Amino acid sequence: MAVAADPLDLSAPELVTDPYPTYAGLRAKGGPQYSEQWDVWLVPGYDHCQQVFSSAVNRDSLGQPYLRMLQAEVRRGAGSWRVPEAPALPEGYEDQRAAGRRVNGRALSTEFVDTLWPGFAASCRETAAALAGRGGPVDLVGDYAKPVVTGLLAGLMGVSPQELPVFSAWVDSGYEQDLDEERRRVVAMDIRRLFAQRAVDRLREPKDDFLGYLAANPMREDVKRHLESVLGAALMISMVPHQGLVLSFSTLANALLTRPDQYALLRKESDLVPRAVEEGLRYDSSTQALGRLVREEATIGAARVPAGSLLVLMVGSANRDERQWPDAATFDVTREQRSASRHLGFGHGATSCLGAAMSRKALTYMLAALVEAVAEWAPAGPAEAFPEFMTRGFTALPAELRRP
Numbered sequence: 001m002a003v004a005a006d007p008l009d010l011s012a013p014e015l016v017t018d019p020y021p022t023y024a025g026l027r028a029k030g031g032p033q034y035s036e037q038w039d040v041w042l043v044p045g046y047d048h049c050q051q052v053f054s055s056a057v058n059r060d061s062l063g064q065p066y067l068r069m070l071q072a073e074v075r076r077g078a079g080s081w082r083v084p085e086a087p088a089l090p091e092g093y094e095d096q097r098a099a100g101r102r103v104n105g106r107a108l109s110t111e112f113v114d115t116l117w118p119g120f121a122a123s124c125r126e127t128a129a130a131l132a133g134r135g136g137p138v139d140l141v142g143d144y145a146k147p148v149v150t151g152l153l154a155g156l157m158g159v160s161p162q163e164l165p166v167f168s169a170w171v172d173s174g175y176e177q178d179l180d181e182e183r184r185r186v187v188a189m190d191i192r193r194l195f196a197q198r199a200v201d202r203l204r205e206p207k208d209d210f211l212g213y214l215a216a217n218p219m220r221e222d223v224k225r226h227l228e229s230v231l232g233a234a235l236m237i238s239m240v241p242h243q244g245l246v247l248s249f250s251t252l253a254n255a256l257l258t259r260p261d262q263y264a265l266l267r268k269e270s271d272l273v274p275r276a277v278e279e280g281l282r283y284d285s286s287t288q289a290l291g292r293l294v295r296e297e298a299t300i301g302a303a304r305v306p307a308g309s310l311l312v313l314m315v316g317s318a319n320r321d322e323r324q325w326p327d328a329a330t331f332d333v334t335r336e337q338r339s340a341s342r343h344l345g346f347g348h349g350a351t352s353c354l355g356a357a358m359s360r361k362a363l364t365y366m367l368a369a370l371v372e373a374v375a376e377w378a379p380a381g382p383a384e385a386f387p388e389f390m391t392r393g394f395t396a397l398p399a400e401l402r403r404p
């Protein structure tokens with residue numbers, strides 16, 4: 001008996017180098033497709049991803065750790081995988097999650113966050129001008145995106161200049177997949193110590209900053225558990241957003257490097273920068289795949305997906321869905337911003353990114369500073385791709401810059 005070919009080999013190198021032709025093939029086949037090899041349901045279409053994001057029972061992001069597990073297995077060279085049986089949700093899980101989300105959301109929209117922008121804008125302008133004046137190739141990720149984003153998030157976390165090496169080692173370790181285990185342990189211990197001390201300081205002496213807000217609101221039943229939750233939030237809201245910002249910037253810069261006509265449009269009309277940012281987030285999103293565990297059997301399109309399944313919401317594919325955007329495969333900085341912003345790069349609905357507004361603003365400052373300082377640019381060597389199918393972007397992006 002002929003066995004149908006598996007819809008997608010998650011270990012295929014093109015999923016890291018250029019996944020879009022593969023995605024187009026999956027979308028052409030229609031609704032969710034089961035992969036026997038990896039025991040996951042692939043959801044490549046925009047509408048079906050939206051349906052899952054909106055489902056009260058199946059929208060939860062608990063599938064993310066499972067998808068990360070699968071990602072690690074693929075990197076290890078495994079040829080197949082089975083999804084583990086998911087534990088039942090602890091009682092009160094939904095309420096606790098919603099409460100945590102509310103606290104993080106408010107902490108990210110305090111006036112304190114607004115105080116970070118003048119310094120960040122200046123740091124982008126200074127760094128961009130220095131790179132443009134340097135002569136010779138620069139790395140738009142290592143020399144630009146990483147240091148300015150580290151500065152922004154260090155400011156958010158109240159990290160002092162003396163503490164910056166500990167913070168930098170922590171965020172940098174997120175890009176170093178082959179980092180020695182002992183070194184990774186030390187880096188994690190140092191940052192835990194720093195954030196834990198900072199949280200205790202804020203409890204003793206309240207301060208109107210991000211960690212101060214997290215420490216003050218709302219106090220959990222026992223102090224130890226409360227401090228652990230503040231620490232967890234601080235660790236998460238430094239490393240993961242760092243990668244989100246740096247890798248999103250890298251794909252946007254890469255799109256512009258390979259489309260000089262689009263860069264020229266930005267130089268002529270800098271008001272287009274926010275549109276270019278949105279289009280970059282849609283066209284080549286750093287978020288490529290999000291995992292969702294099916295808690296209750298679901299009908300998605302023509303497929304009946306059993307409880308216990310792992311759905312792979314293929315955000316990178318959904319963002320190129322031709323039924324949502326005309327010429328979806330074209331990078332167009334003049335695309336209407338509201339149309340581009342329907343992309344799913346920040347997720348959607350009750351689990352969507354709480355840093356979306358902050359990210360849009362940060363990426364806009366980062367690109368605007370370069371557009372001001374650099375008349376023309378071109379690739380100056382091969383880019384290094386982040387080695388995951390879940391997350392896309394470049395860890396090195398060499399470019400030749402020409403001053404005005």
Ligand code: HEM
Binds near residue numbers: 100101286350355356
């Ligand atoms: C361009 C950069 C970024 C991208 C692409 C991005 C992407 C995402 C995505 C896709 C999710 C949803 C995950 C899921 O549904 O499973 C998410 C969640 C989240 N993001 Fe971001 N993010 C970015 C930057 C940031 C920043 C700068 C912050 C804060 C400083 C942040 C804070 C959060 C938080 C707290 C959540 C969890 C939301 C919840 O608890 O429901 N993100 N992000």
